[in-house]
Amino acid sequence: MSRQDIDFRSASVTDAAAIARVQVDTWRDAYVGILPDQCLIDMSDIGAAARWTTAIAENNDPEMFVVAVWNGEVVGFCQGAISEFDVSGPPGAKVDGAGVIHTLYVDPSFQAQGIGTAMMFCVADRLREVGCRSLMLLVLSENRTGRGFYDKLGGVAGEEIPCVVLGNPTHETPYHWPNIATLLDELEAAIS
Template identity: 50%
Template sequence: MPDPRDIKIRPAEAKDAAAIAKVQVETWQDAYVGILPDRILLEMRAVRSAAQWSNAIAKNQVPGFFQIAEWEGHIVGFCQGGKRRQDIKAAGDEVGEIAEIYVLYVDPSFQGLGVGTAMMGRVVESLAEAGFGALVLTVLSANRSGVAFYDKHGGSADLPVECTVMGAQTEETVYRWPDIRVLLDRLAGAEG
Protein backbone atom coordinates (compact mmCIF):
# COMPACT_ATOMS: atom_id res chain seq x y z
CA MET A 1 0.00 0.00 0.00
CA PRO A 2 1.36 3.46 -0.88
CA ASP A 3 2.56 5.69 1.92
CA PRO A 4 0.26 8.75 1.99
CA ARG A 5 3.27 10.95 2.78
CA ASP A 6 4.63 10.13 -0.69
CA ILE A 7 1.56 11.56 -2.43
CA LYS A 8 2.04 15.11 -3.72
CA ILE A 9 -0.87 17.52 -4.24
CA ARG A 10 -0.30 20.20 -6.89
CA PRO A 11 -2.22 22.36 -9.40
CA ALA A 12 -3.25 20.60 -12.62
CA GLU A 13 -1.28 21.39 -15.77
CA ALA A 14 -2.09 20.87 -19.46
CA LYS A 15 0.23 17.85 -19.61
CA ASP A 16 -1.98 16.09 -17.01
CA ALA A 17 -5.13 15.83 -19.16
CA ALA A 18 -4.66 12.24 -20.40
CA ALA A 19 -3.82 10.94 -16.92
CA ILE A 20 -6.79 12.80 -15.41
CA ALA A 21 -9.05 11.19 -18.02
CA LYS A 22 -7.66 7.75 -17.16
CA VAL A 23 -8.39 8.27 -13.45
CA GLN A 24 -11.92 9.46 -14.28
CA VAL A 25 -12.69 6.39 -16.40
CA GLU A 26 -11.23 3.95 -13.86
CA THR A 27 -13.04 5.63 -10.97
CA TRP A 28 -16.40 5.66 -12.77
CA GLN A 29 -15.98 2.02 -13.79
CA ASP A 30 -15.35 1.14 -10.13
CA ALA A 31 -17.76 3.45 -8.26
CA TYR A 32 -20.78 3.40 -10.56
CA VAL A 33 -21.22 -0.35 -11.15
CA GLY A 34 -24.90 -1.04 -10.47
CA ILE A 35 -25.63 2.70 -10.43
CA LEU A 36 -25.18 3.45 -14.14
CA PRO A 37 -25.83 0.94 -16.95
CA ASP A 38 -22.86 -1.30 -17.79
CA ARG A 39 -22.92 -0.14 -21.44
CA ILE A 40 -22.16 3.44 -20.35
CA LEU A 41 -19.27 2.36 -18.14
CA LEU A 42 -17.82 0.04 -20.79
CA GLU A 43 -18.06 2.70 -23.51
CA MET A 44 -16.09 5.29 -21.54
CA ARG A 45 -12.79 6.07 -23.20
CA ALA A 46 -9.94 8.01 -21.64
CA VAL A 47 -8.84 9.25 -25.07
CA ARG A 48 -12.18 10.96 -25.66
CA SER A 49 -12.29 12.62 -22.24
CA ALA A 50 -8.62 13.71 -22.36
CA ALA A 51 -9.58 16.48 -24.79
CA GLN A 52 -12.35 17.59 -22.44
CA TRP A 53 -9.95 17.71 -19.48
CA SER A 54 -7.35 19.58 -21.54
CA ASN A 55 -10.02 22.18 -22.26
CA ALA A 56 -11.08 22.33 -18.58
CA ILE A 57 -7.48 22.89 -17.47
CA ALA A 58 -7.02 25.63 -20.09
CA LYS A 59 -10.20 27.40 -18.96
CA ASN A 60 -9.33 27.13 -15.27
CA GLN A 61 -8.61 30.70 -14.19
CA VAL A 62 -7.13 30.08 -10.76
CA PRO A 63 -4.53 27.28 -10.50
CA GLY A 64 -5.61 26.42 -6.96
CA PHE A 65 -9.13 25.62 -8.16
CA PHE A 66 -7.92 22.44 -9.98
CA GLN A 67 -5.62 20.14 -7.99
CA ILE A 68 -4.20 16.70 -8.75
CA ALA A 69 -2.69 14.02 -6.52
CA GLU A 70 0.54 12.48 -7.81
CA TRP A 71 2.38 9.39 -6.57
CA GLU A 72 5.70 8.30 -8.10
CA GLY A 73 4.97 10.37 -11.21
CA HIS A 74 1.46 8.96 -11.69
CA ILE A 75 -1.73 10.96 -11.23
CA VAL A 76 -3.96 9.14 -8.74
CA GLY A 77 -6.71 11.72 -8.20
CA PHE A 78 -8.06 15.13 -9.09
CA CYS A 79 -10.41 17.75 -7.71
CA GLN A 80 -11.80 20.87 -9.39
CA GLY A 81 -13.95 23.66 -8.01
CA GLY A 82 -15.08 27.15 -8.89
CA LYS A 83 -18.11 29.41 -8.87
CA ARG A 84 -21.43 27.65 -8.24
CA ARG A 85 -23.32 26.65 -11.35
CA GLN A 86 -26.79 28.15 -11.48
CA ASP A 87 -28.57 24.78 -11.60
CA ILE A 88 -27.79 24.33 -7.89
CA LYS A 89 -30.04 26.71 -5.99
CA ALA A 90 -28.94 28.58 -2.89
CA ALA A 91 -30.47 27.43 0.40
CA GLY A 92 -30.46 30.93 1.88
CA ASP A 93 -28.19 30.35 4.88
CA GLU A 94 -24.88 30.65 3.05
CA VAL A 95 -22.13 33.04 4.15
CA GLY A 96 -21.29 35.08 1.04
CA GLU A 97 -20.84 33.89 -2.53
CA ILE A 98 -21.24 30.15 -3.14
CA ALA A 99 -18.50 27.96 -4.62
CA GLU A 100 -18.90 24.44 -5.97
CA ILE A 101 -16.73 21.35 -6.12
CA TYR A 102 -17.33 20.14 -9.68
CA VAL A 103 -15.40 16.86 -9.49
CA LEU A 104 -13.45 14.82 -6.95
CA TYR A 105 -12.09 11.45 -8.08
CA VAL A 106 -9.45 9.22 -6.52
CA ASP A 107 -8.01 6.09 -8.14
CA PRO A 108 -9.73 3.15 -6.38
CA SER A 109 -6.41 1.72 -5.15
CA PHE A 110 -5.62 5.04 -3.40
CA GLN A 111 -8.98 5.58 -1.71
CA GLY A 112 -9.00 5.66 2.07
CA LEU A 113 -5.51 7.18 2.30
CA GLY A 114 -6.59 10.81 2.73
CA VAL A 115 -5.96 11.74 -0.91
CA GLY A 116 -9.49 13.06 -1.49
CA THR A 117 -9.41 15.02 1.76
CA ALA A 118 -6.04 16.58 0.90
CA MET A 119 -7.09 17.60 -2.63
CA MET A 120 -10.45 18.93 -1.50
CA GLY A 121 -8.69 20.85 1.28
CA ARG A 122 -6.39 22.58 -1.22
CA VAL A 123 -9.25 23.47 -3.57
CA VAL A 124 -11.49 24.70 -0.73
CA GLU A 125 -8.62 26.78 0.67
CA SER A 126 -8.13 28.42 -2.75
CA LEU A 127 -11.87 29.06 -3.05
CA ALA A 128 -11.93 30.68 0.41
CA GLU A 129 -8.90 32.83 -0.48
CA ALA A 130 -10.77 33.95 -3.61
CA GLY A 131 -13.60 35.23 -1.42
CA PHE A 132 -16.14 32.41 -1.54
CA GLY A 133 -18.00 31.95 1.74
CA ALA A 134 -20.02 28.76 1.18
CA LEU A 135 -19.69 25.51 -0.78
CA VAL A 136 -21.98 23.05 -2.56
CA LEU A 137 -21.46 19.89 -4.59
CA THR A 138 -23.50 17.03 -6.02
CA VAL A 139 -22.94 13.30 -5.65
CA LEU A 140 -24.88 10.40 -7.12
CA SER A 141 -27.10 9.32 -4.25
CA ALA A 142 -26.28 5.62 -4.68
CA ASN A 143 -22.52 6.30 -4.53
CA ARG A 144 -22.12 5.06 -0.96
CA SER A 145 -18.43 5.89 -0.62
CA GLY A 146 -18.98 9.43 -1.95
CA VAL A 147 -21.94 10.00 0.35
CA ALA A 148 -19.97 8.66 3.34
CA PHE A 149 -17.01 10.93 2.46
CA TYR A 150 -19.14 14.10 2.38
CA ASP A 151 -21.06 13.07 5.51
CA LYS A 152 -17.73 12.56 7.30
CA HIS A 153 -16.71 16.10 6.39
CA GLY A 154 -19.90 17.64 7.78
CA GLY A 155 -21.89 18.29 4.62
CA SER A 156 -25.62 18.86 4.97
CA ALA A 157 -27.49 16.71 2.43
CA ASP A 158 -30.58 17.85 0.54
CA LEU A 159 -33.20 15.29 -0.44
CA PRO A 160 -32.19 13.28 -3.54
CA VAL A 161 -33.49 14.54 -6.89
CA GLU A 162 -33.75 12.79 -10.24
CA CYS A 163 -31.03 13.52 -12.76
CA THR A 164 -29.72 12.19 -16.06
CA VAL A 165 -26.10 11.05 -16.40
CA MET A 166 -24.96 10.16 -19.91
CA GLY A 167 -28.56 9.30 -20.83
CA ALA A 168 -29.24 7.19 -17.72
CA GLN A 169 -31.82 8.16 -15.08
CA THR A 170 -30.53 8.17 -11.50
CA GLU A 171 -30.62 10.40 -8.43
CA GLU A 172 -28.17 12.93 -7.05
CA THR A 173 -27.87 14.65 -3.71
CA VAL A 174 -26.66 18.20 -3.16
CA TYR A 175 -24.30 18.60 -0.20
CA ARG A 176 -23.92 22.03 1.39
CA TRP A 177 -21.48 23.77 3.69
CA PRO A 178 -23.04 27.21 4.46
CA ASP A 179 -19.75 28.46 5.96
CA ILE A 180 -16.65 27.41 4.02
CA ARG A 181 -14.43 28.15 7.05
CA VAL A 182 -16.12 25.36 9.02
CA LEU A 183 -15.34 22.92 6.19
CA LEU A 184 -11.73 24.13 6.04
CA ASP A 185 -11.33 23.42 9.75
CA ARG A 186 -12.80 19.92 9.34
CA LEU A 187 -10.56 19.12 6.36
CA ALA A 188 -7.46 20.41 8.17
CA GLY A 189 -8.33 18.31 11.21
CA ALA A 190 -8.82 15.20 9.05
CA GLU A 191 -5.41 15.65 7.39
CA GLY A 192 -3.52 16.19 10.64
Protein backbone atom coordinates in the same frame (compact mmCIF):
# COMPACT_ATOMS: atom_id res chain seq x y z
CA MET B 1 2.61 4.25 0.38
CA SER B 2 1.16 6.97 2.59
CA ARG B 3 -0.43 10.33 1.90
CA GLN B 4 2.93 11.92 2.72
CA ASP B 5 4.31 10.28 -0.45
CA ILE B 6 1.80 12.24 -2.55
CA ASP B 7 2.53 15.62 -4.15
CA PHE B 8 -0.33 18.05 -4.74
CA ARG B 9 -0.07 20.65 -7.50
CA SER B 10 -2.12 22.54 -10.05
CA ALA B 11 -3.25 20.53 -13.06
CA SER B 12 -1.75 21.24 -16.48
CA VAL B 13 -2.94 20.26 -19.95
CA THR B 14 -0.21 17.60 -19.99
CA ASP B 15 -2.14 15.87 -17.17
CA ALA B 16 -5.34 15.50 -19.23
CA ALA B 17 -4.78 11.87 -20.30
CA ALA B 18 -3.91 10.81 -16.74
CA ILE B 19 -6.92 12.70 -15.34
CA ALA B 20 -9.13 10.92 -17.89
CA ARG B 21 -7.72 7.54 -16.83
CA VAL B 22 -8.45 8.31 -13.16
CA GLN B 23 -11.99 9.42 -14.02
CA VAL B 24 -12.76 6.35 -16.13
CA ASP B 25 -11.23 3.93 -13.59
CA THR B 26 -13.07 5.60 -10.72
CA TRP B 27 -16.42 5.59 -12.51
CA ARG B 28 -16.00 1.94 -13.48
CA ASP B 29 -15.34 1.13 -9.82
CA ALA B 30 -17.82 3.43 -8.05
CA TYR B 31 -20.80 3.35 -10.39
CA VAL B 32 -21.24 -0.41 -10.89
CA GLY B 33 -24.92 -1.07 -10.25
CA ILE B 34 -25.67 2.65 -10.49
CA LEU B 35 -25.08 3.14 -14.21
CA PRO B 36 -25.55 0.39 -16.81
CA ASP B 37 -22.47 -1.81 -17.21
CA GLN B 38 -22.28 -1.12 -20.95
CA CYS B 39 -22.06 2.65 -20.34
CA LEU B 40 -19.10 2.10 -18.03
CA ILE B 41 -17.44 -0.31 -20.48
CA ASP B 42 -17.92 2.17 -23.33
CA MET B 43 -16.24 5.06 -21.49
CA SER B 44 -13.16 6.21 -23.35
CA ASP B 45 -9.95 7.59 -21.87
CA ILE B 46 -9.32 9.28 -25.24
CA GLY B 47 -12.67 11.07 -25.34
CA ALA B 48 -12.38 12.08 -21.70
CA ALA B 49 -8.80 13.33 -22.25
CA ALA B 50 -9.99 15.73 -24.95
CA ARG B 51 -12.66 17.12 -22.61
CA TRP B 52 -10.17 17.48 -19.75
CA THR B 53 -7.63 19.23 -22.01
CA THR B 54 -10.28 21.85 -22.76
CA ALA B 55 -11.38 22.13 -19.12
CA ILE B 56 -7.82 22.65 -17.90
CA ALA B 57 -6.99 25.14 -20.66
CA GLU B 58 -10.13 27.17 -19.89
CA ASN B 59 -9.60 27.10 -16.12
CA ASN B 60 -9.13 30.67 -14.86
CA ASP B 61 -7.55 29.80 -11.51
CA PRO B 62 -4.94 26.99 -11.53
CA GLU B 63 -5.20 26.62 -7.74
CA MET B 64 -8.81 25.46 -8.17
CA PHE B 65 -7.82 22.43 -10.27
CA VAL B 66 -5.50 20.20 -8.24
CA VAL B 67 -3.94 16.83 -9.02
CA ALA B 68 -2.45 14.30 -6.61
CA VAL B 69 0.77 12.76 -7.93
CA TRP B 70 2.56 9.62 -6.70
CA ASN B 71 5.86 8.62 -8.31
CA GLY B 72 5.13 10.91 -11.26
CA GLU B 73 1.66 9.41 -11.83
CA VAL B 74 -1.60 11.33 -11.39
CA VAL B 75 -3.69 9.34 -8.89
CA GLY B 76 -6.44 11.87 -8.18
CA PHE B 77 -7.87 15.25 -9.08
CA CYS B 78 -10.23 17.88 -7.72
CA GLN B 79 -11.75 20.84 -9.55
CA GLY B 80 -13.63 23.72 -7.97
CA ALA B 81 -15.04 27.10 -8.96
CA ILE B 82 -16.98 30.06 -7.70
CA SER B 83 -20.68 29.27 -8.07
CA GLU B 84 -23.51 31.53 -9.14
CA PHE B 85 -26.18 28.98 -8.30
CA ASP B 86 -27.20 27.30 -5.07
CA VAL B 87 -27.31 23.54 -5.67
CA SER B 88 -28.70 23.08 -2.16
CA GLY B 89 -31.74 25.27 -2.86
CA PRO B 90 -34.47 25.34 -5.48
CA PRO B 91 -33.35 24.98 -9.12
CA GLY B 92 -31.94 28.25 -10.45
CA ALA B 93 -31.61 29.87 -7.00
CA LYS B 94 -28.77 32.40 -6.97
CA VAL B 95 -26.27 32.59 -4.13
CA ASP B 96 -23.43 34.96 -3.27
CA GLY B 97 -20.10 33.82 -1.91
CA ALA B 98 -20.48 30.12 -2.66
CA GLY B 99 -17.85 27.77 -3.98
CA VAL B 100 -18.56 24.50 -5.73
CA ILE B 101 -16.56 21.31 -6.12
CA HIS B 102 -17.24 20.04 -9.65
CA THR B 103 -15.09 16.90 -9.46
CA LEU B 104 -13.23 14.91 -6.83
CA TYR B 105 -11.85 11.54 -7.93
CA VAL B 106 -9.13 9.30 -6.54
CA ASP B 107 -7.85 6.21 -8.35
CA PRO B 108 -9.55 3.21 -6.66
CA SER B 109 -6.21 1.69 -5.62
CA PHE B 110 -5.29 4.91 -3.78
CA GLN B 111 -8.57 5.56 -1.96
CA ALA B 112 -9.02 5.70 1.83
CA GLN B 113 -5.57 7.22 2.35
CA GLY B 114 -6.54 10.88 2.82
CA ILE B 115 -5.78 11.93 -0.77
CA GLY B 116 -9.32 13.11 -1.56
CA THR B 117 -9.50 14.93 1.74
CA ALA B 118 -6.21 16.72 1.07
CA MET B 119 -7.25 17.73 -2.46
CA MET B 120 -10.61 18.99 -1.23
CA PHE B 121 -8.75 21.04 1.41
CA CYS B 122 -6.50 22.61 -1.27
CA VAL B 123 -9.43 23.64 -3.45
CA ALA B 124 -11.72 24.73 -0.58
CA ASP B 125 -8.91 26.82 0.90
CA ARG B 126 -8.42 28.57 -2.44
CA LEU B 127 -12.17 29.19 -2.68
CA ARG B 128 -12.07 30.75 0.80
CA GLU B 129 -9.11 32.94 -0.27
CA VAL B 130 -11.12 34.35 -3.19
CA GLY B 131 -14.10 35.18 -0.97
CA CYS B 132 -16.31 32.09 -0.88
CA ARG B 133 -18.08 31.66 2.44
CA SER B 134 -19.82 28.35 1.74
CA LEU B 135 -19.25 25.25 -0.37
CA MET B 136 -21.52 22.89 -2.26
CA LEU B 137 -21.31 19.92 -4.59
CA LEU B 138 -23.45 17.24 -6.21
CA VAL B 139 -22.95 13.49 -5.83
CA LEU B 140 -24.88 10.63 -7.43
CA SER B 141 -27.48 9.70 -4.84
CA GLU B 142 -26.68 5.97 -5.03
CA ASN B 143 -22.93 6.58 -4.56
CA ARG B 144 -22.86 5.46 -0.92
CA THR B 145 -19.07 5.73 -0.64
CA GLY B 146 -19.04 9.32 -1.87
CA ARG B 147 -21.99 10.28 0.29
CA GLY B 148 -20.38 8.68 3.34
CA PHE B 149 -17.24 10.74 2.71
CA TYR B 150 -19.21 14.01 2.53
CA ASP B 151 -21.38 13.05 5.53
CA LYS B 152 -18.24 12.43 7.58
CA LEU B 153 -17.02 15.93 6.69
CA GLY B 154 -20.24 17.48 8.00
CA GLY B 155 -21.92 18.16 4.66
CA VAL B 156 -25.65 18.83 4.82
CA ALA B 157 -27.48 16.70 2.26
CA GLY B 158 -30.32 18.30 0.34
CA GLU B 159 -33.24 16.84 -1.59
CA GLU B 160 -32.42 14.57 -4.53
CA ILE B 161 -32.36 16.20 -7.95
CA PRO B 162 -33.18 14.28 -11.15
CA CYS B 163 -30.32 14.23 -13.67
CA VAL B 164 -29.08 12.33 -16.71
CA VAL B 165 -25.61 10.73 -16.72
CA LEU B 166 -24.30 9.17 -19.93
CA GLY B 167 -27.86 9.15 -21.25
CA ASN B 168 -29.26 7.41 -18.16
CA PRO B 169 -31.79 9.00 -15.80
CA THR B 170 -30.67 8.97 -12.18
CA HIS B 171 -30.55 11.36 -9.21
CA GLU B 172 -27.95 13.56 -7.56
CA THR B 173 -27.88 14.71 -3.97
CA PRO B 174 -26.59 18.21 -3.23
CA TYR B 175 -24.25 18.64 -0.28
CA HIS B 176 -23.74 22.03 1.33
CA TRP B 177 -21.35 23.39 3.91
CA PRO B 178 -22.81 26.75 5.04
CA ASN B 179 -19.48 27.83 6.53
CA ILE B 180 -16.39 27.06 4.46
CA ALA B 181 -14.13 27.85 7.45
CA THR B 182 -15.80 25.07 9.47
CA LEU B 183 -15.31 22.66 6.56
CA LEU B 184 -11.64 23.62 6.33
CA ASP B 185 -11.25 22.88 10.05
CA GLU B 186 -12.81 19.41 9.49
CA LEU B 187 -10.58 18.74 6.49
CA GLU B 188 -7.45 19.91 8.29
CA ALA B 189 -8.24 17.72 11.31
CA ALA B 190 -8.81 14.73 9.01
CA ILE B 191 -5.44 15.13 7.25
CA SER B 192 -3.41 15.91 10.37
